[in-house]
Each structure stands twice: as structure tokens, then as C-alpha cells.
Amino acid sequence: MKLHQIAEKILYIDGKPPDFESFFMHKDIYDSAFSSELLLKCSRQVGKSVLEASMLILSSVFHKFYNSLHVSPQELQMHQFVKGKLDPMIKHSPGIKALLTSNMIGYKEFVNGSRIYLRYAKVNADRIRGISADSIYYDEVQEILWDVIPIINECLAESKYMRRIYAGTPKSLDNTIEFLWTQSKQYEWHVKCDACGHVNIPYDGETMEKMIGKEGPICTKCGKYLYPPSGRWEPMNPEGRILGFHITRLLMYPKDETKRKKQWKEVLIKYETYPKNQFYNEVLGVSVPVGGQPLTMTEIMQATYNLPMVIARTPEYKVEKVYMGIDWGIMAEKSFTVITIGGFDTDGKFKVLYAKRFYDTNILEYIDEIVRIFTQSNAVRIGADFGAGATNNMLLRQKIGDYNRVFEFMYTAQKELYRFSKGKIMLDRTQALDRVILGIKKKEILLPK
Ligand SMILES: [Zn+2]
Incomplete structure (x- = not known):
């Protein structure tokens, strides 16, 4: 059984099992949850925190005496993650809740000896030193100073797993997430157009802007509407070391039509009102390739x-x-x-x-x-x-x-x-x-x- 199938049986998100019909891009990511180095380059509102919470829980219940460390850039973000995502998921998943033996804001312990530590670090690793972890989750990694990450990674020194999961939203080109992305396999969600057969790849902002239709994403070649759930992950850089996925809001396609229309309207409003860089970062999940571009x-x-x-x-x-x-x-x-x-x-x-x-x-x-x-x-x-x-x-x-x-x-x-x-x-x-x-x-x- 694959990890996403197990998740469907044991995890509850807002009282329901994970909805892979709407979050079709998440399936393969759940299945990659136990890989050694994972990068999630995300737009806002694509279920990033849910993915992280699910992976934390799955790895805790699947291994004995397994320590996970979740790092947010700030205390507030850490609280939002725990109170808004992790705790509700544990609370509403009966099988998981029964295994929990200790439940504090920064620390969870399970009956099998596994532990989850939740901390924050932005410019130094003071609150993290001394923790021994098997996997480290970096949330909003673009906000965490690059120099701090190797120090935090020291927490993995004793582990036989040494897993690192980086998740965040791009800012400028010179930030942690873009640096990691260059070293990753760069998985993009390829969507083949039913009308003309063109494969649409949302790998950069310019291409994605051409995919913005009136009522949903369209083919860059013929302009017909695309059906994102028919797509699949393909690596743009198969030689990359890190398993990296780019999750863009542009291709979110909830099965509920009313919800889908409402979400698309929001995309269009943001396209018109947001400054370009903010739209690129938060809606498309990419950096704006000007100014911060590396020098030739x-x-x-x-x-x-x-x-x-x-x-x-x-x-x-x-x-x-x-x-x-x-x-x-x-x-x-x-x-x-x-x-x-x-x-x-x-x-x-x-x-x-x-x-x-x-x-x-x-x-x-x-x-x-x-x-x-x-x-x-x-x-x-x-x-x-x-x-x-x-x-x-x-x-x-x-x-x-x-x-x-x-x-x-x-x-x-x-x-x-x-x-x-x-x-x-x-x-x-x-x-x-x-x-x-x-x-x-x-x-x-x-x-x-
Ligand atoms: Zn087409």
C-alpha cells in the first residue's frame, strides 16, 4: 500500500480523509514523504501545511522512536501551524489521537516512542541546539537565513534517516528556496491539452501568465481550457539531488465547481491587483527573474x-x-x-x-x-x-x-x-x-x- 492510501485510511483533515480528487498533486508527494531530501516550492493556499502535518504524523506512527523537528521562522507561524493544522489533524484522526501520550505546543509524543518537536529559528539556531532528530521540516524556508540551516541540520548527526523537508514560497531569486530548487529534480505538473495535444509546463511566470484564462487555466498553444487533474509530475532536472516539487495555485482544481469558480475568480483579482512580484510568488509559486537574477x-x-x-x-x-x-x-x-x-x-x-x-x-x-x-x-x-x-x-x-x-x-x-x-x-x-x-x-x- 502506498503512503497516500494509508493516509486516506488514518488521517482526517477537517473531519474528512485527504481529498486527492481535488488535491491530485499531493498524491505523489505523500508517497515521497520518506525520501531523504524533499523540497516543496509552493504558492500560497495549495495545502502546504496540511502536507507537512500529514508527513509529520505518518513518519511518527510508522517508525518507532522516530524524532521529527519542525522549524518555523517565527513563533507566530509556529503557533499557527500547531494550532491551525497539526493539532486539529491529530484530534480528528481517532487512530492517531489514541496513540498520543504527550501533547504540548512545542512537543508531541506517541506511544511508540516517536516525538515531534516544534521550534522557530530565523537568524540563529539558539532554540534548536541539543535536539536530536531523524527528520527536519523547514516551514517558510525562504524566511530562514541560509547560514542557519547547516547548524540546524546538525541535529540529524546521530540519525540513520537524516531526512530534510524544505517547504516555502519563493521571494526573490536570491533566497534559500531558489538555491535549493537549482539542486532539485524540479518536478513540474505537466498538463496535456485535450484539444491540441500540447503539453503545458508551468515552470516559469511568463508561461503561466499565458495559461490564465477567463474561467480557468488554458493551453498556451490553442487557448482551450485545460483539465489539470489529467496531468502528472515530470522532472525538469532529473540529475538533481533533492526531490523538488513546484505546487502552483494556477493548477488547483477543486472537484466542487462552485469552489473552483470562486478560487479562479480570486486568482484573476490577484492578477489584476497584486504587484507582479507578489503575484508571481504567492499565486504562481515562482520568482520574478529580474534584478535578483544571477550575474552572467x-x-x-x-x-x-x-x-x-x-x-x-x-x-x-x-x-x-x-x-x-x-x-x-x-x-x-x-x-x-x-x-x-x-x-x-x-x-x-x-x-x-x-x-x-x-x-x-x-x-x-x-x-x-x-x-x-x-x-x-x-x-x-x-x-x-x-x-x-x-x-x-x-x-x-x-x-x-x-x-x-x-x-x-x-x-x-x-x-x-x-x-x-x-x-x-x-x-x-x-x-x-x-x-x-x-x-x-x-x-x-x-x-x-
Ligand atoms: Zn491546446
Whole structure:
């Protein structure tokens, strides 16, 4: 028996067994619930939380002494998931409820020794350390800082299963979910048109916009209405490591006609009223491929000025004040530390004058070199990342002898691009990266030739 068939027998969602006639896309995902790495790239309102709650319950009752950890980006989201989805599903599934021996908001335990931990983490893993898990569910993974995920994944170290389930809605191209998607098999729901035989693949926003008909999804080739339940999952990138599914609201097709019409009307209203990026993200379940798009080599080559890389600039560079940036990246046997020197020229463009990557792992030696380069460049300030670099920044400040010339910044996920907190600059990672990428594309940030 397949997992979705078992789910039909033991799980109750709003008092009824899972409705695979309406949620036809969910069937194969239920059956993949025990795969080692699963990614659900979703629009809003496509049953993502129901899928997660079902998988949590199924894996808990099917394995003995199986620990699951569910991670939301914020406390409120965690509560909404527990109170709105997980608890009602347990409560209304009699066979499951009978197995539950402990039921708290952040912790569920079953008679077979399996446990579910529910936590939240956005920019650090403080609330998660110490939990030993067999699978980790990341909910709204686009809101969780990428750097935090490897730390949370440490919870799997002792497990023989080591399963990871990522679920969320795309934001810009530079976010966790898009990064994971590139490494996935990229399963798209292919729908063949009954009228002309064309296979419609909702893999990007432009294609999906063409599929928006008056009363439902239409064929991009002949314009006739499509019947999404006749479709099937096909991988766009079969070599991918992660089992990734893109669930788009565009192809939701409830069997109840009134409901279906009402839902389609909502899609049309959102198409007319939402800003494009929001429509793409929340209704189509994809990113908008502008601005945040990764750079091409041509774009990088074009964003150059006609002078070589230097530490100490000459008047030719037309840059008055320069700054140094440090991205610390030190691990036991490898270093990724990068320093950059640059400043605004008289035309208002940001010119990168110098950049260097340190491969050496002898920190003390290369801090000396950084200080030497800093002095030689005559830079006014250093912006250095905190986090991995806290001790290094302290050493740097001592060597420079002026505490105020080293600014510390920290990457976060927040609304504003930057804000000041506890003597540090808190920088939204997504926006900051988008600005740099866009700056190079628009030739507002220039590199030496
Ligand atoms: Zn057609």
C-alpha cells in the first residue's frame, strides 16, 4: 500500500480523509514523504501545511522512536501551524489521537516512542541546539537565513534517516528556496491539452501568465481550457539531488465547481491587483527573474572601468574616500575570507579598487596583512562581518588602534535594508545581495579591468 492510501485510511483533515480528487498533486508527494531530501516550492493556499502535518504524523506512527523537528521562522507561524493544522489533524484522526501520550505546543509524543518537536529559528539556531532528530521540516524556508540551516541540520548527526523537508514560497531569486530548487529534480505538473495535444509546463511566470484564462487555466498553444487533474509530475532536472516539487495555485482544481469558480475568480483579482512580484510568488509559486537574477560573465565583463586593480589609488581613479570590506570565512582547514576596497567616484559610481581572497588558515598572519593593506590604501573605515568574525574584529581593532574605524555588520532577514542595533549594522541579506547584483548589471558598481 502506498503512503497516500494509508493516509486516506488514518488521517482526517477537517473531519474528512485527504481529498486527492481535488488535491491530485499531493498524491505523489505523500508517497515521497520518506525520501531523504524533499523540497516543496509552493504558492500560497495549495495545502502546504496540511502536507507537512500529514508527513509529520505518518513518519511518527510508522517508525518507532522516530524524532521529527519542525522549524518555523517565527513563533507566530509556529503557533499557527500547531494550532491551525497539526493539532486539529491529530484530534480528528481517532487512530492517531489514541496513540498520543504527550501533547504540548512545542512537543508531541506517541506511544511508540516517536516525538515531534516544534521550534522557530530565523537568524540563529539558539532554540534548536541539543535536539536530536531523524527528520527536519523547514516551514517558510525562504524566511530562514541560509547560514542557519547547516547548524540546524546538525541535529540529524546521530540519525540513520537524516531526512530534510524544505517547504516555502519563493521571494526573490536570491533566497534559500531558489538555491535549493537549482539542486532539485524540479518536478513540474505537466498538463496535456485535450484539444491540441500540447503539453503545458508551468515552470516559469511568463508561461503561466499565458495559461490564465477567463474561467480557468488554458493551453498556451490553442487557448482551450485545460483539465489539470489529467496531468502528472515530470522532472525538469532529473540529475538533481533533492526531490523538488513546484505546487502552483494556477493548477488547483477543486472537484466542487462552485469552489473552483470562486478560487479562479480570486486568482484573476490577484492578477489584476497584486504587484507582479507578489503575484508571481504567492499565486504562481515562482520568482520574478529580474534584478535578483544571477550575474552572467558578460555582465561582469561589461561592468568594468579601464584601470587596473590597485591598493593605493592615484588621482586617475577619481575616488576620494575609500572603504574596506571584510567577509570573514574561517574554518578549521579552509579559509574563504575576502577583502574588498572601493569607493564612490566623482560620477557617483562605486568603483572596486582592490579585492583579495585569503586561502591561508593562519589568522594572525593574515590579520597583519589586512592591516598593512588597510594602511596602504588609506581607507577611512572597515566594514566587517560579525558572526564568524567577532574575535578577528577585536584583534583588528587592537592592531589598528582605533575602535571606531571598524564597523561590524550582521546579516539578517528583515524588512529594512539596514538598521542599527547594539553597536552593529543589521543588514538584510536578500536586499543587500540584490543591490550588489543589480548595481553590477546597471554598471553602477564597476570593477577594475
Ligand atoms: Zn491546446
